[in-house]
Amino acid sequence: MPPTPPDTSMFDGVPLVDHHCHGVVEQRVDRAAFEDMITESNWAAPRGTTVFDSQLGVAIRRWCGPVLDLEPHASAERYLDRRAELAPEEVNARLLRASNIDRYLIETGHRGDDILDPAGMAVRAGASADAVVRLERIAEQVVERGGAPSDYPDAFRTELREQLRGAVGVKSIAAYRIGLDFDPARPSDDEVRRAAAAWFSEIEGGREIRITDPVLIRFGIWSAVDERQAIQFHIGFGDPDVDLHRCDPLLLTAWLRLTRTSGARVMLLHCYPFHRNAGYLAHAFPHVYCDVGLAINYVGARSPQIIAESLELTPFDKALFSSDAWGLPELYHLGAHLFRTGLQSVIDGWISADEWSAADGERLIRKICGENAVVAYGLDRSPAHVSTGAAA
Numbered sequence: 001m002p003p004t005p006p007d008t009s010m011f012d013g014v015p016l017v018d019h020h021c022h023g024v025v026e027q028r029v030d031r032a033a034f035e036d037m038i039t040e041s042n043w044a045a046p047r048g049t050t051v052f053d054s055q056l057g058v059a060i061r062r063w064c065g066p067v068l069d070l071e072p073h074a075s076a077e078r079y080l081d082r083r084a085e086l087a088p089e090e091v092n093a094r095l096l097r098a099s100n101i102d103r104y105l106i107e108t109g110h111r112g113d114d115i116l117d118p119a120g121m122a123v124r125a126g127a128s129a130d131a132v133v134r135l136e137r138i139a140e141q142v143v144e145r146g147g148a149p150s151d152y153p154d155a156f157r158t159e160l161r162e163q164l165r166g167a168v169g170v171k172s173i174a175a176y177r178i179g180l181d182f183d184p185a186r187p188s189d190d191e192v193r194r195a196a197a198a199w200f201s202e203i204e205g206g207r208e209i210r211i212t213d214p215v216l217i218r219f220g221i222w223s224a225v226d227e228r229q230a231i232q233f234h235i236g237f238g239d240p241d242v243d244l245h246r247c248d249p250l251l252l253t254a255w256l257r258l259t260r261t262s263g264a265r266v267m268l269l270h271c272y273p274f275h276r277n278a279g280y281l282a283h284a285f286p287h288v289y290c291d292v293g294l295a296i297n298y299v300g301a302r303s304p305q306i307i308a309e310s311l312e313l314t315p316f317d318k319a320l321f322s323s324d325a326w327g328l329p330e331l332y333h334l335g336a337h338l339f340r341t342g343l344q345s346v347i348d349g350w351i352s353a354d355e356w357s358a359a360d361g362e363r364l365i366r367k368i369c370g371e372n373a374v375v376a377y378g379l380d381r382s383p384a385h386v387s388t389g390a391a392a
């Protein structure tokens with residue numbers, strides 16, 4: 001049996017960039033709310049069961065307990081009791097700082113008012129943070145401001161350009177709203193105006209402002225292509241608002257052909273259980289990158305297997321790290337911890353099998369942890385960089 005956890009000294013001094021995550025909540029969290037944030041289900045665990053009895057729940061008790069002064073494997077009740085003794089700011093600061101994530105790329109489009117913004121995260125984590133803006137949210141903001149459907153294409157493009165002055169990339173939740181089997185072609189401005197007119201009249205009829213029209217969602221994505229952006233796509237595993245069978249990244253193949261030489265970079269997020277398909281796309285298309293964030297936390301002790309599978313076809317220049325954490329600081333700490341130990345154990349296995357040299361291991365860890373994200377997002381010329389070593 002190899003020692004557990006593996007010696008991760010290869011990561012010492014290696015910057016870690018979390019290229020897709022959200023902010024933490026900063027209020028007290030009761031058990032129901034905590035369990036709600038450690039599952040992708042929209043519904044509470046059935047009576048008599050607990051979300052803690054999952055790979056993620058066990059991993060939290062094992063790895064986050066000691067950061068809050070508990071012994072490893074303390075019960076869920078003890079864990080939550082101890083957590084409640086500390087101020088939310090203290091819990092957040094301890095776990096975020098223990099994660100040793102150096103730079104957070106924070107997508108602000110999901111319940112952005114409930115979580116810390118990039119500047120707040122930078123302070124709490126003692127790290128750097130940048131914003132990633134959500135295309136579908138920008139569309140809704142344009143409509144919230146009013147205006148005529150005929151102006152929508154230019155109004156969206158102007159708003160996108162404005163928001164990109166303070167962001168390093170964009171995110172699309174097309175997978176949630178229309179599935180990835182969308183028409184890959186660029187819609188014309190006339191098509192967009194007609195779709196906008198239909199949307200505006202639905203809103204006037206009393207519907208909430210929520211973009212679901214495929215033409216408008218495709219227009220947002222193509223507008224980001226025109227801005228030569230890093231475009232994050234939700235892929236695969238997520239809450240039951242997605243039809244998982246319509247979240248296979250292979251459904252993007254025709255669109256990837258159309259955008260190959262555009263200058264945009266395509267970041268396939270999460271990808272589980274389609275991470276091998278994502279690896280194929282990253283292998284085949286020069287502008288495609290991928291990660292297995294979110295999945296790493298949810299598969300817990302099985303994460304080395306998923307990390308190994310994600311590194312079968314994915315070029316090592318195209319593999320990225322993300323936690324996809326939202327709300328709980330535990331999810332950042334675990335995401336980073338399981339990624340480091342999982343990647344280390346996978347690489348250790350290849351080194352001890354005489355497949356890899358230790359020098360290759362060290363070099364490729366540096367790329368996957370941060371260098372690839374710096375190149376893909378142009379972080380060395382980032383406009384939104386917020387950096388602080390200030391205490392929480």
Ligand SMILES: [Zn+2]
Nearest residue numbers: 020021107324
């Ligand atoms: Zn996310």
